[in-house]
Amino acid sequence: MNKSEILQIIQGRLSEKIATLERMISETRASNNETKSSMGDKYETSREMVQQEINNLQVQLNENIQAGNSLKTLNTNLHQKIGLGSLVQTDKGFFYIAVSLGDITFNGKKIFVISTESPLGKALNGKKKEEEFSLNNLKQKILKIW
Structure with missing residues (x-):
């Protein structure tokens, strides 16, 4: 098993997740701007719900970026004991x-x-x-x- 090749696959999958989350945040922000034509309390409630969704996506994005950074430090050498990178x-x-x-x-x-x-x-x-x-x-x- 080539751990370096496996790590590249993992990094690629993580990059895809990050790109998807960034796209979703951008699309959600755009939809938030479109709802501004509504009126009154409905507008405020809808806007708050969209903002919560953006916040949730941002948390996921940050976690995935952090995971991607931790992958850069993984040791792909052979391990005798199981740990990070095994x-x-x-x-x-x-x-x-x-x-x-x-x-x-x-x-x-x-x-x-x-x-x-x-x-x-x-x-x-x-x-x-x-x-x-x-x-x-x-x-x-x-x-x-x-």
Whole structure:
């Protein structure tokens, strides 16, 4: 498994999310300007709801930008113990410890990209090859670490 190539896929997916959020913020702001022709309390309520939506999108955008910045510091060298930047194969699947992003496909294999703060990320942290761990009453064995 080439962790550098996987990291590029993750960075690309994150860049797509950032671009989508930026577009959504821009479109929502534009729609907010269009509603100004309404009158009275309805206008103020609608405007406030749109502003809340913009704020929510901005929070998501900031989180994704921060995640992108943290990816730049990831170590793609081989790991002996699981931590940030580790690619892990268990008997249940592949996991890349980086940022919370969901799953990607690499060389026909599904890899779940998870953060160190996720329950699984916490359960894996510090473990070594051949160790077992349990999460939600599901036992898993660590087969390989990159």
